[in-house]
């Protein structure tokens with residue numbers, strides 16, 4: 261009995277002595293606390309966003325802050341997509357999800373032209389969002405783009421400036437890291453070797469390239485009292501609208517790729533055609549139609565491989581709402597928002613709507629604007 265008692269006391273002491281290890285544990289705990297903000301962000305964003313792939317989740321836990329900006333970029337991309345497709349039968353509204361991840365939409369798993377656009381614009385959106393976040397100091401692992409660029413660079417707004425009155429300065433948006441993160445985040449979804457993955461990877465790249473080809477020059481003036489003796493300029497990523505417009509043009513001229521005729525090698529060939537080759541455009545060249553087909557540089561074109569449905573009827577499986585109830589433009593004869601097109605020949609109803617606007621605004625000294633509210637009655641045409 262006594263022996264047992266001593267044994268117990270001994271065990272007790274051993275436990276107490278063992279607590280020296282606790283110091284080590286404490287410092288671990290402290291480190292844990294320092295990480296707890298990241299862990300919190302990680303848990304909040306990574307766990308609540310639906311439809312992230314395994315690779316995306318890993319990236320999210322590793323770089324939660326950047327992922328938050330990537331998700332913002334996705335959001336802005338979807339908004340821009342909605343703007344660009346306003347009057348279309350498919351108007352991109354199905355990509356706007358409360359979970360902030362448009363990739364849960366099954367449209368994006370298809371080979372349609374619309375999906376090609378969506379891949380490109382989301383990829384561009386992440387690129388823009390991350391490159392801006394880097395330069396505004398909101399991310400730990402990237403900052404300003406430190407490269408000094410060649411003066412002769414053909415940047416859109418630089419054209420009006422002569423080379424002598426400005427120099428590089430300020431914080432350029434970190435295009436390099438933006439593109440890298442966009443690639444890590446979206447391309448990691450496309451691990452499969454099938455045509456869908458290849459086309460998606462291609463269109464993701466077209467989106468990133470659209471950003472890098474539209475980088476802008478932003479400048480600030482220096483000199484006595486606002487005189488602009490010297491300008492310092494930095495590279496800024498383009499507005500979403502610029503990218504939206506660019507990609508919408510690419511959407512109109514997107515190229516359908518023949519699935520059966522598209523082995524592994526051939527797509528790579530399409531992508532690898534160097535622009536260099538296009539430079540001797542003026543040289544008379546001999547070609548057979550077949551050769552020419554493969555020489556065409558498709559690296560900046562949106563590619564798709566599946567004919568789009570009409571988007572007229574609702575298709576819950578594709579998250580397509582159909583066009584019933586959409587308001588159309590009676591005076592338009594255009595290919596998209598006209599009633600004939602949007603209503604798919606079903607016709608439309610006229611519905612009386614009351615529109616309320618502020619009107620007869622007066623400036624009251626100083627400084628207020630007083631308006632009245634006016635309401636107008638309008639006849640809206642709504643697709644049957």
Ligand SMILES: *[C@@H]1O[C@H](CO)[C@@H](O)[C@H](O)[C@H]1NC(C)=O
Pocket residue numbers: 342346347351352353581582583586
């Ligand atoms: C897009 O279409 C949906 C349903 O088809 C509609 O509810 C929504 O208002 C449309 N959005 C715009 C911006 O026209």
Ligand SMILES: *[C@@H]1O[C@H](CO)[C@@H](O)[C@H](O)[C@H]1NC(C)=O
Pocket residue numbers: 297298323324325399400401
């Ligand atoms: C994430 O952002 C928070 C708040 O801005 C910051 O304290 C933390 O260090 C950042 N972590 C990383 C890994 O960038």
Ligand SMILES: *[C@@H]1O[C@H](CO)[C@@H](O)[C@H](O)[C@H]1NC(C)=O
Pocket residue numbers: 589590591592593594
């Ligand atoms: C309807 O179409 C006409 C002609 O294309 C255009 O001028 C007008 O702005 C459109 N209206 C709306 C509300 O989009």
